[in-house]
Amino acid sequence: MTPFKPRTASAPRPSVRLLLAVLIILLIAIAGCQRASQQAAADQAPEIVATLAVAPDPAIVGPATLEIQLADDSGAPLPGARIALKGDMSHAGMQPLLADAAETAAGVYQAQWSWSMAGDWFVTATATLPDGRTLVRRFDLTVSRP
Ligand SMILES: [Cu+2]
The missing domain is CATH 2.60.40.1080 (Immunoglobulin-like)
Structure with missing residues (x-):
């Protein structure tokens, strides 16, 4: 038998969730830009x-x-x-x-x-x-x- 446990923490309000979503999207975008610029800079044969x-x-x-x-x-x-x-x-x-x-x-x-x-x-x-x-x-x- 599982005793009833009241929830003490309330779910994040929609505005907080929206902020988190925007933050995650920004982080993904920044990571993507860094990958792209690393690819462009990766010349391993400067003497050629x-x-x-x-x-x-x-x-x-x-x-x-x-x-x-x-x-x-x-x-x-x-x-x-x-x-x-x-x-x-x-x-x-x-x-x-x-x-x-x-x-x-x-x-x-x-x-x-x-x-x-x-x-x-x-x-x-x-x-x-x-x-x-x-x-x-x-x-x-x-x-x-x-
Ligand atoms: Cu054009």
């Missing part, structure tokens, strides 16, 4: 030289080819990497452009692309190198109207 070339150049709205070249610190091409490209605009609220670059010659990686809007863009190249390290580089460029 990465260059971006775009065609057409200067960039205009519409179809384009993006080419990343990787070279080691002696200037030799670096083959065998896997490269993912992400294009973001400097203003908020746009879907990023995403593409994988395929190796077309030793150390040369190309992706088909389509600039969707004129303005200031930054392309983030994230490469997994043959030795397992991650290379992250950001390239800023301006896309014009055709």
Whole structure:
């Protein structure tokens, strides 16, 4: 037989619960931002030289080819990497452009692309190198109207 136990603590009032919910959402959002910025900063191969070339150049709205070249610190091409490209605009609220670059010659990686809007863009190249390290580089460029 279980004796009746009166509750001494009352349930939190709705305003307290709302405050807790907002606090939890904020904490999750802050954690998410920190993860995103850590990913962007995680370049583990600073001695590798990465260059971006775009065609057409200067960039205009519409179809384009993006080419990343990787070279080691002696200037030799670096083959065998896997490269993912992400294009973001400097203003908020746009879907990023995403593409994988395929190796077309030793150390040369190309992706088909389509600039969707004129303005200031930054392309983030994230490469997994043959030795397992991650290379992250950001390239800023301006896309014009055709
Ligand atoms: Cu835009």
